[in-house]
Amino acid sequence: MLDLFSNLGLGFQVVFQFVQWAPSWLGGYSIPIPVNILLCLIGALVGTLVGVLPGIGTIATVSMLLPITFGLPPVGALIMLAGIYYGAQYGGSTTSILVNIPGEATSVVTTLDGHQMAKQGRAGPALAIAAIGSFFAGCIATVLIAVLGAPLTKLALAFGPAEYFSLMVLGLIFAVVLAKGSVLKAIAMIAFGILLSMVGSDIETGASRMAFNVPELADGLGFATVAMGVFGFAEIIRNLDVGAEMSRDLVQQKITGLMPTRKDLIDSAPAIGRGTVLGSILGILPGGGAVIASFASYTLEKKVAKDPKRFGRGAIEGVAGPESANNAAAQTSFIPLLTLGIPPNAVMALMVGAMTIHGIVPGPQVMQKQPDLVWGMIASMWIGNLMLIIINLPLVGIWVRLLRVPYRLMFPSIVVFCAIGIYSVNNAPMDVVLAGLFGLVGYWLIKHDFEPAPMLLGMVLGPLMEENLRRALLISRGDWSVFATRPLSAALLFVALVLLTLAVLPTLRKKRDEVFVESEG
Amino acid sequence: MSETVGHSPDRAISGTAHSISGPIAVLVLAVAPQLFHFLTALGFAILGMATKNPLQVLADHIVAFGTALRWLGWAITFLPDLIPAAVQALFSWQSNLLTPVFAKIGGAPPDTWLALIYSYPLLIIAALSFVLKPRCTQDYYGGIALVALALFALWASSDLQGMHGFSFGAGTAPRMFATILLLLGAAVALIGLVTDGPDTATYHWRGPVFVVLAIISFAITIRPLGLVFSAFASFMIAALGTAETKWLETVIVCVCLTAFCCVLFPYGLGLPMPLWPRFLNW
Numbered sequence: 001m002l003d004l005f006s007n008l009g010l011g012f013q014v015v016f017q018f019v020q021w022a023p024s025w026l027g028g029y030s031i032p033i034p035v036n037i038l039l040c041l042i043g044a045l046v047g048t049l050v051g052v053l054p055g056i057g058t059i060a061t062v063s064m065l066l067p068i069t070f071g072l073p074p075v076g077a078l079i080m081l082a083g084i085y086y087g088a089q090y091g092g093s094t095t096s097i098l099v100n101i102p103g104e105a106t107s108v109v110t111t112l113d114g115h116q117m118a119k120q121g122r123a124g125p126a127l128a129i130a131a132i133g134s135f136f137a138g139c140i141a142t143v144l145i146a147v148l149g150a151p152l153t154k155l156a157l158a159f160g161p162a163e164y165f166s167l168m169v170l171g172l173i174f175a176v177v178l179a180k181g182s183v184l185k186a187i188a189m190i191a192f193g194i195l196l197s198m199v200g201s202d203i204e205t206g207a208s209r210m211a212f213n214v215p216e217l218a219d220g221l222g223f224a225t226v227a228m229g230v231f232g233f234a235e236i237i238r239n240l241d242v243g244a245e246m247s248r249d250l251v252q253q254k255i256t257g258l259m260p261t262r263k264d265l266i267d268s269a270p271a272i273g274r275g276t277v278l279g280s281i282l283g284i285l286p287g288g289g290a291v292i293a294s295f296a297s298y299t300l301e302k303k304v305a306k307d308p309k310r311f312g313r314g315a316i317e318g319v320a321g322p323e324s325a326n327n328a329a330a331q332t333s334f335i336p337l338l339t340l341g342i343p344p345n346a347v348m349a350l351m352v353g354a355m356t357i358h359g360i361v362p363g364p365q366v367m368q369k370q371p372d373l374v375w376g377m378i379a380s381m382w383i384g385n386l387m388l389i390i391i392n393l394p395l396v397g398i399w400v401r402l403l404r405v406p407y408r409l410m411f412p413s414i415v416v417f418c419a420i421g422i423y424s425v426n427n428a429p430m431d432v433v434l435a436g437l438f439g440l441v442g443y444w445l446i447k448h449d450f451e452p453a454p455m456l457l458g459m460v461l462g463p464l465m466e467e468n469l470r471r472a473l474l475i476s477r478g479d480w481s482v483f484a485t486r487p488l489s490a491a492l493l494f495v496a497l498v499l500l501t502l503a504v505l506p507t508l509r510k511k512r513d514e515v516f517v518e519s520e521g
Numbered sequence: 522m523s524e525t526v527g528h529s530p531d532r533a534i535s536g537t538a539h540s541i542s543g544p545i546a547v548l549v550l551a552v553a554p555q556l557f558h559f560l561t562a563l564g565f566a567i568l569g570m571a572t573k574n575p576l577q578v579l580a581d582h583i584v585a586f587g588t589a590l591r592w593l594g595w596a597i598t599f600l601p602d603l604i605p606a607a608v609q610a611l612f613s614w615q616s617n618l619l620t621p622v623f624a625k626i627g628g629a630p631p632d633t634w635l636a637l638i639y640s641y642p643l644l645i646i647a648a649l650s651f652v653l654k655p656r657c658t659q660d661y662y663g664g665i666a667l668v669a670l671a672l673f674a675l676w677a678s679s680d681l682q683g684m685h686g687f688s689f690g691a692g693t694a695p696r697m698f699a700t701i702l703l704l705l706g707a708a709v710a711l712i713g714l715v716t717d718g719p720d721t722a723t724y725h726w727r728g729p730v731f732v733v734l735a736i737i738s739f740a741i742t743i744r745p746l747g748l749v750f751s752a753f754a755s756f757m758i759a760a761l762g763t764a765e766t767k768w769l770e771t772v773i774v775c776v777c778l779t780a781f782c783c784v785l786f787p788y789g790l791g792l793p794m795p796l797w798p799r800f801l802n803w
Contacts, residue, residue: 182709184709184712185663188706191698191701191702192670192702195670195671195698198694198698202681202691204689204691205690207682207691209677209678209691209695210674210677233736236728237728240727240729407765408766408767409770409774411732412755412757412759412760412762413774413778415735415736415755415759416752416755416756416782417782419740420739420752420794423739423740423743423794424786424794429744430740432736432737432743433737436732436736436737436740439732440729443729444666447659448660448662462698469694470694474688474689477687478687
């Protein structure tokens with residue numbers, strides 16, 4: 001327990017770090033600047049700014065903004081990224097409520113009641129309760145990370161290569177089971193992603209694999225490049241399609257009365273609590289917990305409500321529950337990343353990419369060797385959530401105005417920004433071309449109803465999986481049964497198998513589809 | 522985990538039951554690497570860069586198709602032995618059964634392997650697609666494309682070393698996952714063949730073409746011409762991607778955005794990139 005406080009203390013110390021700024025024109029005086037708080041603030045602000053743009057989800061936002069963090073020191077960069085992440089998530093909720101366009105899957109359910117509330121002129125309370133719920137969930141989840149972080153790290157030390165491989169298989173299966181759409185197609189996407197990750201030099205032998213003597217491919221496909229192409233550019237291209245024209249059902253009334261009434265608060269308090277618990281649990285599970293958490297929370301709220309008919313007509317619980325749940329899940333999904341070094345979803349995968357660029361390999365060692373980094377980031381999550389409340393409520397008016405900018409002007413700007421962003425990662429024009437090509441690949445995937453997110457996850461986990469697979473087989477002298485005879489590994493694989501079977505069974509699949517269909521009704 | 526649940530892709534309601542464009546697309550896909558090779562050689566030749574003669578490239582590929590066909594005919598007589606041997610060879614390259622085969626074709630040029638591993642299987646699939654009537658073209662062609670990708674990856678990793686005793690060679694894992702993708706893609710295609718589902722959504726050419734052109738033009742011009750020119754140009758090209766564009770307004774926004782980028786990226790974020798064309802050298 002004492003450990004916990006000292007760790008969190010260390011974290012806040014890092015966050016509240018002041019740097020003395022002494023420009024020459026001040027003549028010897030220096031001004032203390034809270035650099036990390038400022039970075040968190042800027043991150044949250046920019047994240048919301050991009051996340052608010054309709055049709056650009058969290059993954060696209062984070063991948064677009066990755067390059068701007070590269071010039072910073074590692075701690076600052078990660079804190080800024082966390083800010084961007086929360087900002088992007090909150091931006092998604094804002095568009096859900098105001099324009100009925102969910103920025104991302106996790107805020108789909110928010111549209112149901114949130115947009116109805118906005119139509120009734122209660123956009124202010126809806127946005128406020130989303131922020132308050134997120135903040136509360138964020139606080140609880142932050143503590144949870146701090147509590148669970150250390151013990152899980154110890155568990156991670158008991159993991160050998162075979163266990164790591166099995167855990168990653170489990171994580172990927174989770175991602176498939178919890179995602180929308182066909183299980184088979186999602187697994188195929190994972191295999192595609194793993195295959196993409198193998199382009200470039202082999203880690204052990206250094207042999208060039210599938211690079212066709214193209215020097216730019218020798219280092220492998222950049223993660224940010226693929227993410228930007230498949231999520232950023234593909235979205236833009238798809239939005240341009242005739243017929244996919246977005247119905248801009250913008251709330252035209254002036255938003256008055258930001259603060260929720262006392263009744264609103266009393267109504268939504270239990271929903272926030274339930275959402276937080278649900279979200280925290282589901283978020284720890286590897287594989288897109290945030291999406292399922294928001295759906296599950298909405299379903300739960302509807303079940304426990306005295307009058308379920310209010311849902312879909314502007315019930316504040318329908319905003320409070322899911323928003324708390326998805327934020328709690330988004331936050332607790334840092335746990336597998338920080339302790340085991342395994343990204344549980346695509347956004348976390350991007351975080352891994354960012355960490356690797358800064359020379360940090362996420363995993364149990366980071367917690368011990370760079371405690372200031374880990375705890376600083378955990379503390380900054382809390383700060384990030386606080387920032388969202390402070391900056392976003394007054395800025396709602398600006399976001400609404402931004403939404404009125406016509407898409408014909410918006411999309412070329414996004415294209416240019418993205419192109420500059422990718423170019424700046426390595427100063428490599430080839431990266432920009434590759435991102436464009438992957439934009440076409442992403443467009444094709446959308447047209448054939450393949451989910452790009454499992455592909456991205458496969459691409460990040462690919463090198464880790466291959467490495468651990470090779471090592472496990474080398475230790476066992478080529479004996480494949482090692483995955484079934486080591487108890488921990490066998491248990492993980494068994495759970496994966498059970499999950500997969502359950503997902504394929506027709507009755508359960510129907511249930512799973514129902515959860516998603518509800519959102520579209 | 523879909524990022525865009527808001528607006529699902531428009532499903533084209535194609536009245537005709539049997540469309541010809543799908544099989545033709547597979548046909549083109551089957552020879553796409555060869556075409557790409559030829560076109561890049563042609564492009565380089567036109568730009569005056571030292572490269573292989575494009576006609577020579579074309580001729581090589583045609584010869585490769587012929588050689589591959591000869592092998593196929595020859596291999597069919599060995600078929601009962603060949604299938605287990607091929608499975609073994611996929612991961613190890615150490616099959617005793619295949620030794621005579623490798624002795625004959627081991628040193629063959631990669632072009633021949635490309636025709637053998639990638640093009641011929643896809644040509645067969647294309648031929649089948651003309652005859653079959655898939656009930657869910659979206660999944661059927663989606664699966665076939667994944668199969669094509671897997672075959673291509675198998676070819677691309679075919680020159681890499683396989684199992685080395687207990688330890689994986691460089692090529693083992695790529696071939697393993699390519700095989701998995703092959704099976705999964707085939708399963709998706711088969712399910713699309715026999716179960717009902719949505720048809721392939723219509724593709725629109727205008728958006729993709731101009732957006733990708735804008736991206737590529739940025740990539741080409743950023744080094745020699747600098748940020749001011751390339752940001753402006755790629756904004757204008759991208760703006761061509763929709764019919765809604767109003768030009769006066771677009772130009773004004775474009776100028777503002779270019780100015781903003783030129784302040785933000787080199788000065789605000791301190792990223793090293795040239796602002797003006799290299800030959801001006803201010």
